[in-house]
Amino acid sequence: VTRYSVPEEMKEGSVVANLAADLGLDVGSLTERKVKLDILHSKKYLDINKDTGELYVLEKIDREYICNIKTSSCFLKMDVTLENPIRIFNFEVEILDINDHAPHFRKETMHLDISESTSVGERFSLNNAVDPDYGSNSIKTYHLTESDHFNLDIQTGSDGSKYANLVLKKALDREKKAVHNLILTAVDGGVPARSGTASIIVRVLDVNDNAPQFDRQVYTVNVSENSPIGSLVMKLNAEDLDEGGNAEIVYSFTLYTSEKTQDLFSLNSNTGEIKVKGVIDFEEIKTLEMHIQAHDKGINQLSGQCTVMVFVIDVNDNHPTITITSLKTAVKENVPLGTVIALVGISDRDSGDNGIVNITINQQLPFALNKSSDKDFALIVSEPLDREKVSEYDITFIVTDRGTPPLSDNETITLELLDINDNAPLFPKSFYTIPVMENNGPGSLLSSVAAVDPDLHENQYLVYFIIEKEIANTSMSMLFSINPENGDLYALKTFDYEREKEFLFHIEARDSGVPPLSSNVTVHIIIVDQNDNTPVIVSPWSAHGSVVEEVIPRSIDKGHLVSKVIAIDGDSVHNSRITYQFLQLTDATLFSLDQYNGEIRTMRMFSYRDARHQRMVVLAKDNGDPALSATVTIKLSTVEQAVKVYSDTMEVPLEYDIFSDLNLYLVISLGAVSFLLLMTILVTIVLKCQKPKPTKAAPPVCRNSIISQRNSTIADSTLISSDAYWYSLFLAETRKGKVVVRQPVPKAGYIISSIPRSTGLTETSESAASTLQV
Known part of the structure; x- marks a missing residue:
């Protein structure tokens, strides 16, 4: 196995090794034998240039990516196969680590909750940082920002990893600093070194170690009396430096607060608001004291206290009052001036100007108030009293304070004036003229001559008298009578206008007071004529009844006075006015009758056709109602020779x-x-x-x-x-x-x-x- 070492920082196209040279092959043979390169796991990173036989980098090699498990060695294994004959060559390319990664924390921010009661020296594990690099290029140490309360304790694991612990080196106080912000830095051992940071937020957990506190020990507040129920007096704001339940405050009255105060004010246990609960009356209490406690909701409750002094401000809410003593409800109308009718006291429960009271009475009365002190007065008579003008007084006392707005009250007393006999009877007229129709019935009411007396009771009861006076040896009391109680005047006899026409006398009215007072009035009785006399015909006069015979010549001219009818009436002028008219007439064309003087005259001359004897009936009627009348019959005989109407030696005997x-x-x-x-x-x-x-x-x-x-x-x-x-x-x-x-x-x-x-x-x-x- 041929091993090559390449750093991971090699770039694309970089030659790792010349395989042709290392295998002893020329470049041509590589081409002919069809070299096949098989790179395990990392085929995309390396390749063979068949023209040159060089192994080169296809793309940048990342050791941490290829070897995702942290290890001391990281290899890319390759198999090179040649055909004709087949030969297989094994190659290993070791990827050398470089410090191409900085340490980093999985969480950029770490949160720690530490109670403020935690003891010094307490350790708190921190999240360690990671670094994909290996060996010295990996994390070497940690650093912590400067802190008065914390430092780091770095530990090395069995695999050489570094771990950091946060150590409390000074006791925490949440009320001073509730949160501590720290920066933790991880540094690797590369050259140059790389580092990564993370934030550490230490939240100090509260402990109920602070009692609620008021900003003042004593609060003072002014409250107007009669403040509306529910109105805010003040809001307390106690503070607790703790937090959470340890800082939640509950307000309450302490036992030192009186029940009366608690009846007048309410305290909201959560908000600390003090509100008016009852009716506050300055006149009842002027200062109130509330003792209030604020406690938190911690397990071990802590509390603080304060005092609230409430000063009640007076409001003009009390009406002035009137007290009346020694009251006289009735006095005589002639009471002396200065007589005390009542003693009057005034008061007002308010204070200051609200309690200063002025008193007056209704101005139209004849009374006055005498001041004996600021609160006491006497009601006296200041003017003469007259019961006949005012029989009763309603005296109203009016009191008004000086508040804003002013309040007032009033009280009325009734004073009755007792009557004295100081008024004489008074007739409505000074002279009474009373017409009385003649032929009145005896005892008939003529009129009422009543007087009035403005006094009362016996001073008002009147008795009437006719003041005696004789006329023609006849006393007035024989002709007239007066009702002594009501002044009705009666006639005691029947009067005849033709005999009595008037009477003049006096009537006296006397009251029943002590001493009695009296007055009199003149009464003039006038007898009024009544048509009670029938007219009497006195001309032409006949001694033998109402038929009169007259003789006139037939040769008289037109307008000749034939006769004159004269009637008299015993009544007054109006009823005695007589008018005349024909009731019967033989020839209406021959004679005329003057209706006012009764003269009968010819309207024409007599003719041979006219009868020798003429008969006429004349009616004499008065002007009364109903009218009365009398008649006379005149028989006229006409003769040819003249007859002397009146004889100068004629003697008419008195009939x-x-x-x-x-x-x-x-x-x-x-x-x-x-x-x-x-x-x-x-x-x-x-x-x-x-x-x-x-x-x-x-x-x-x-x-x-x-x-x-x-x-x-x-x-x-x-x-x-x-x-x-x-x-x-x-x-x-x-x-x-x-x-x-x-x-x-x-x-x-x-x-x-x-x-x-x-x-x-x-x-x-x-x-x-x-x-x-x-």
């Missing part, structure tokens, strides 16, 4: 039967009065008419001397030519207690004289004898 209210005996006696007296009265009347009073304008016609001619052709509705007027005068004079006398006066008509019944011939301003001439 007393038409005056129903005259005393027959008085008329007879007064009729005997001498003619001289009548003439004297007549002269007196004439003188008065000629000499009127200077203070009044003289009327165009004298009231007491009215001249009328019965044959006047002019109809006058005024007092002149009015026969009704003098009869009304008769009636008026008669009502005054005078006797009315009617007697003829030659060539003048009639004279009416009135003489007072009681005073005889004495002449006064009101009862002087009067004479009416018609």
